[in-house]
Amino acid sequence: MQYEAILAPVDNFADSWREFVAAGGKGANITVPFKQQAYQLAEQLSDQAKQAQAVNTLYIDKYGKLCGDNTDGIGLVMDLRRLQQKLAASTVLILGAGGATRGVIAPLLQAGVANIVIANRTLSKAQAIADMINQTVNKEVKQQVQAADLAQIPDLAYNIVINATSSGLMGERPLIAEKHLQHCLLAYDMLYGAEPTTFLRWAKQSGVPLQADGLGMLVAQAAESFYIWRGKRPEVEPVLSMLSEQLAR
Known part of the structure; x- marks a missing residue:
């Protein structure tokens, strides 16, 4: 499994996504300024994505459809509970x-x-x-x-x-x-x-x-995206501790 940053042109997110899929990509996190473009590109949207009118998580389902979700709100709720x-x-x-x-x-x-x-x-x-x-x-x-x-x-x-x-x-x-x-x-x-x-x-x-x-929200929304892709929800605390240490350096 590989997870790495891809720099997409501001005006050509769709082609970047298609190139990613052609190279074997199965899912991606989307950050600003592409969340609205991902929203338009998705063939199927979750309720969370529709309410946010933005997509931060893309994946291809078992039927080959491009699905868009938004885990930001769930990430915030998870962090508030933490x-x-x-x-x-x-x-x-x-x-x-x-x-x-x-x-x-x-x-x-x-x-x-x-x-x-x-x-x-x-x-x-x-x-x-x-x-x-x-x-x-x-x-x-x-x-x-x-x-x-x-x-x-x-x-x-x-x-x-x-x-x-x-x-x-x-x-x-x-x-x-x-x-x-x-x-x-x-x-x-x-x-x-x-x-x-x-x-x-x-x-x-x-x-x-x-x-x-918002560091905890960042990590929690990423954990929720991972769950969508892989069916397993990673622990947040070890990642949060590591990132906090890096920021403090």
Whole structure:
């Protein structure tokens, strides 16, 4: 078994995939900026991929069909459970309304999260995700997912606050009021690196007892992809420890 990185041209992902298959490839992880192109290329899509409108896992099934899945949301839920967070009946605030957010909402609801607020600078983008989820996944309880402007986040007791924006790449954080961290048990940033992001440092200074970056989500979504391909789910902890050590060097 071989697993290695392939650099595809930005405007020609489809041919790169076909060349990979012709050389004997059976499945692949897809990263930015190709997740939407993989979504269009797949002949059959999982519910998770349809909800995310993006594919991060491709494979050819026993009938020869190209199947697309998205394991990002499952990876997040697995990592939150690794961090011993209680998801059932919890209230979660997600900052940002990009593809990362779209991919994790349904798995969080399926894990038992009671209320999700998506807060974004552009309210319409957050509202589009909330409407899509409420119309497809969450038909019975319409109020589980709601949208908000970053400056007008509802005053709820948020157990988990997740930063799904790329603000940390610029050394910044989403500008939300500190009061929204009052009940927060975990501040989670989907970005990861050798040092805590600005958002995580701010959360720690604000008294949030636990902070975590997205490295665990990265490893967990990869484990789920491996399970799709091979039928076996690898242990996450040894890989996470190894990557953490590499980042710290």
